[in-house]
Amino acid sequence: MQTIHLKNKKEERGRLIIMKVISPFILLFLFSFSFSFISSLNFGDTTSSFSTTDLGTFKQNTCFDLYQTCDDCSYVNLTAIKYPNGTIETMNLDMIKTNQDFTYNFCNSTLLGDYTYTVAGDKRGVYSIETMSFEVTPSGKDGNENIVFFIFIILLIYAITFLGLFNGNAPVTILGGMAMVFLGVYMINNGVIIYQDTLTNYFSYLTIGIGALFSLSAGYDLYQDL
Amino acid sequence: MLGNIIGGFIVILVGVTLAPTVANEVAGAQANTNITGASSTILGLTTLFYNLSIASTAIGIAAQGLRNSGLM
Structure with missing residues (x-):
């Protein structure tokens, strides 16, 4: 009886953790869709009379x-x-x-x-x-949809890496770290859709550094398990 | 243990597949006029460390296999 109760409690805790992890992404999805919807609305002609x-x-x-x-x-x-x-x-x-x-x-x-x-x-x-x-x-793209999508990708890669690290899952952490390294190099090359300055470069270096550090530490954990 | 081996294989597969893309992106970023001097040099090392991490995963899996079979 007590074992079943503990099992149920564990399952409930697992469900809660999954909800805590998933709910921010659901919110971000909703936000991105609403953002795209609002930006597509036409509030009349707000441009000047000189048309180009x-x-x-x-x-x-x-x-x-x-x-x-x-x-x-x-x-x-x-x-x-x-x-x-x-x-x-x-x-x-x-x-x-x-x-x-x-x-x-x-x-x-x-x-x-x-x-x-x-x-x-x-x-x-x-x-x-x-x-x-x-x-x-910098990327040849523009628009709020692209910016929101790019921010979503950044958050997703960071989340995968951090979750892998804190759950002690070495392969996921290495994969996430590699993705962070690639993301950092991509941001140095293409900026963040319409932005490319010292701040985005600094963020890119930070992303590469964290990704490399997490990958190496996860790799070390993998060796420790042997 | 089996999970680690499968995970390791996935890491190697994905890592090797994406290695040329990373190398291209690094070369492109180094060609960028905004990145010069030490930043460019350190950025050039990204490909090396990326490939080293894949290699170390492969070595880890091989060592694990050898240890399991009693050869190490």
Whole structure:
């Protein structure tokens, strides 16, 4: 009778531990979905009256094409680029024509943030200009969904490693530690979606260090068990 | 004990599979202009330590097998 009671108590404690571990992840999932839902809601036009066409998001320190489509232009020039730090570079470069598309290969994407460029052409025989914008991020991705997903991955990897360590499960700790090392290197390379500065680099080094330390200590435990 | 061996094999399998990816990422991070000097050197050692941890797991499993069979 007492054995059954103890067994039930153990099972109940196990269930409680599992709930304690799982519930933060359930909350995080709900939070991420609600965050995505709220960010997708349209609260009317909050932008200024000066409209620009958005080219999308590109990866930092890479080359990509700035483009303009014009079916009846004989030429299109790239006249100016405004950088995220506010610097305006004035130029008057011919864009390369391919059918109705005009492109210019842009490589000066070191600065993170929003860029704006202006093009000028002879649309329907009349000189006209247009402004377009694009964003440069460390990973080439943006959006709240990506940020939330990335934070979720970081928390998951940390949680697996710490749970493995505190439960004395050496293989799980080694795997988690390896994942932390990879995560740290990935963050040094790509930043945290739209952020990449000294703080994210420091966090990356910390992640690599903790991952390596946990892996080594778990490996030592594995040898002790022999 | 069997759990440790199975776990060790999974660690080796996953670790070896991901080793080239880690090496590529490290090379990419070292090419990054923001990482220079000592940081870049230490970062370069990540691949070495990653592979060492896989190797040590493999050695551990082998030693365990030898000990169980009475050869060690």
